[in-house]
Amino acid sequence: xxxxxxxxxxxxxxxxxxxxxxxxxxxxxxxxxxxxxxxxxxxxxxxxxxxxxxxxxxxxxxxxxxxxxxxxxxxxxxxxxxxxxxxxxxxxxxxxxxxxxxxxxxxxxxxxxxxxxxxxxxxxxxxxxxxxxxxxxxxxxxxxxxxxxxxxxxxxxxxxxxxxxxxxxxxxxxxxxxxxxxxxxxxxxxxxxxxxxxxxxxxxxxxxxxxxxxxxxxxxxxxxxxxxxxxxxxxxxxxxxxxxxxxxxxxxxxxxxxxxxxxxxxxxxxxxxxxxxxxxxxxxxxxxxxxxxxxxxxxxxxxxxxxxxxxxxxxxxxxxxxxxxxxxxxxxxxxxxxxxxxxxxxxxxxxxxxxxxxxxxxxxxxxxxxxxxxxxxxxxxxxxxxxxxxxxxxxxxxxxxxxxxxxxxxxxxxxxxxxxxxxxxxxxxxxxxxxxxxxxxxxxxxxxxxxxxxxxxxxxxxxxxxxxxxxxxxxxxxxxxxxxxxxxxxxxxxxxxxxxxxxxxxxxxxxxxxxxxxxxxxxxxxxxxxxxxxxxxxxxxxxxxxxxxxxxxxxxxxxxxxxxxxxxxxxx
Numbered sequence: 024x025x026x027x028x029x030x031x032x033x034x035x036x037x038x039x040x041x042x043x044x045x046x047x048x049x050x051x052x053x054x055x056x057x058x059x060x061x062x063x064x065x066x067x068x069x070x071x072x073x074x075x076x077x078x079x080x081x082x083x084x085x086x087x088x089x090x091x092x093x094x095x096x097x098x099x100x101x102x103x104x105x106x107x108x109x110x111x112x113x114x115x116x117x118x119x120x121x122x123x124x125x126x127x128x129x130x131x132x133x134x135x136x137x138x139x140x141x142x143x144x145x146x147x148x149x150x151x152x153x154x155x156x157x158x159x160x161x162x163x164x165x166x167x168x169x170x171x172x173x174x175x176x177x178x179x180x181x182x183x184x185x186x187x188x189x190x191x192x193x194x195x196x197x198x199x200x201x202x203x204x205x206x207x208x209x210x211x212x213x214x215x216x217x218x219x220x221x222x223x224x225x226x227x228x229x230x231x232x233x234x235x236x237x238x239x240x241x242x243x244x245x246x247x248x249x250x251x252x253x254x255x256x257x258x259x260x261x262x263x264x265x266x267x268x269x270x271x272x273x274x275x276x277x278x279x280x281x282x283x284x285x286x287x288x289x290x291x292x293x294x295x296x297x298x299x300x301x302x303x304x305x306x307x308x309x310x311x312x313x314x315x316x317x318x319x320x321x322x323x324x325x326x327x328x329x330x331x332x333x334x335x336x337x338x339x340x341x342x343x344x345x346x347x348x349x350x351x352x353x354x355x356x357x358x359x360x361x362x363x364x365x366x367x368x369x370x371x372x373x374x375x376x377x378x379x380x381x382x383x384x385x386x387x388x389x390x391x392x393x394x395x396x397x398x399x400x401x402x403x404x405x406x407x408x409x410x411x412x413x414x415x416x417x418x419x420x421x422x423x424x425x426x427x428x429x430x431x432x433x434x435x436x437x438x439x440x441x442x443x444x445x446x447x448x449x450x451x452x453x454x455x456x457x458x459x460x461x462x463x464x465x466x467x468x469x470x471x472x473x474x475x476x477x478x479x480x481x482x483x484x485x486x487x488x489x490x491x492x493x494x495x496x497x498x499x500x501x502x503x504x505x506x507x508x509x510x511x512x513x514x515x516x517x518x519x520x521x522x523x524x525x526x527x528x529x530x531x532x533x534x535x536x537x538x539x540x541x542x543x544x545x546x547x548x549x550x551x552x553x554x555x556x557x558x559x560x561x562x563x564x565x566x567x568x569x570x571x572x573x574x575x576x577x578x579x580x581x582x583x584x585x586x587x588x589x590x591x592x593x594x595x
Contacts, residue, residue: 046182060300099502106492145298146288148176215268308385336361390419
């Protein structure tokens with residue numbers, strides 16, 4: 024008879040408690056690195072003390088705050104590209120819809136917070152999905168609305184199958200959630216909640232004086248539990264570690280391509296589920312810079328301006344005047360030959376050289392040149408050296424921009440999947456402004472869930488089954504800042520492309536293009552600037568448009584801008 028392996032015969036609740044503990048044990052060695060990294064960022068103590076005095080140069084904060092906007096500055100443009108001719112209409116609907124929802128979700132704020140986690144804690148986590156609006160009806164609670172959600176998950180609140188190399192191959196993930204005890208007991212989604220007690224307490228520093236421990240505990244009454252997403256069975260389990268029953272055991276509310284979480288990491292190591300934060304790699308350099316600055320300040324305090332005077336030869340009031348004197352002051356003394364200033368001992372060039380070499384090491388480790396940080400290189404650098412430094416730093420930045428764009432694409436792809444499953448036709452019409460819209464699209468029938476086959480390992484379906492015949496892409500560079508020079512260059516290129524297009528030279532065509540261009544230039548309410556009818560051109564009848572190639576003066580300031588005036592570079 025075969026022996027039972029470990030875990031066989033365990034109840035579901037005990038099995039998942041064991042898996043959660045395994046995930047926490049795998050995560051535990053990395054928590055120390057996260058804490059150290061956050062201390063550096065938050066301007067907390069580094070061991071750089073000199074005789075009890077310390078100065079911290081917070082290079083970690085400067086690095087993080089300059090890096091984030093260079094990776095994600097604004098909402099990107101998400102493109103839906105159909106693979107088949109029959110899917111063009113669906114793509115035409117989904118593209119404006121997903122871009123609207125991306126802004127509606129305030130995704131920019133969430134993605135920036137996830138990037139912060141990736142830089143300071145090795146990886147960042149985003150959770151996405153669908154939340155129905157539940158309302159009471161005569162037939163009981165029913166879903167009467169639909170909302171997408173996108174939120175940042177704290178790295179220490181997220182564990183996964185430690186045997187998986189990537190999030191794409193996990194058997195399960197778990198998300199730690201904290202909610203009020205009353206909210207859990209009133210939520211019909213959870214069961215077996217009668218015996219649950221508050222497991223979290225207020226920080227002792229926050230408790231008012233005179234309040235008992237029991238009173239403080241009653242104010243907290245929050246419960247910590249784990250929401251488990253089983254990637255094999257496509258079910259959600261909710262576990263509260265102090266109870267013996269699952270609070271939830273339901274199928275996934277929506278179908279997504281894998282677990283509904285996206286992981287962002289810039290320092291992945293093969294065969295290792297976790298990654299070190301950027302700041303840990305540069306910890307020694309941060310410490311040395313602060314230590315050198317501490318020594319410099321200590322030196323300045325020690326070797327202050329001092330005057331030697333022979334005892335008894337200078338009157339007390341004269342000494343006080345010299346001690347309090349400002350630059351340019353004239354002080355009369357009784358015996359000038361008995362007064363001598365003490366020479367200042369300089370800091371020394373070796374310390375400055377060490378400081379500069381340490382900063383160079385720091386930039387090499389972090390892959391961020393002085394130029395990328397907005398600094399100025401010393402004048403003795405040649406043009407070739409400056410260009411080489413700029414290219415070297417930009418390569419690392421470009422790689423990370425690509426990683427962020429892939430991260431956003433994963434989220435957007437799955438949000439499209441959710442929209443195709445859950446959004447009502449009325450909502451899609453409201454978003455897109457297409458009153459004759461047919462929804463859902465033919466490539467994603469409502470009965471999809473019935474088509475999914477169930478095997479011993481769980482649900483079986485392909486990516487094309489749920490996503491359809493589309494490629495979801497983030498337009499490269501669309502999340503990065505665009506300066507004035509870049510905008511003007513785009514205007515110049517557009518002018519060249521359209522100058523011989525008869526459609527463009529109709530007033531309707533020009534007006535539409537002008538409106539888009541004004542928006543690109545951050546002009547508010549462009550319709551207030553553009554005239555509703557064609558401007559009158561000298562030599563042409565009223566209402567006549569400009570013909571391609573006609574050599575006539577521009578009819579309005581914007582046309583002048585497009586023609587190369589107003590600082591716009593000439594075509595080509």
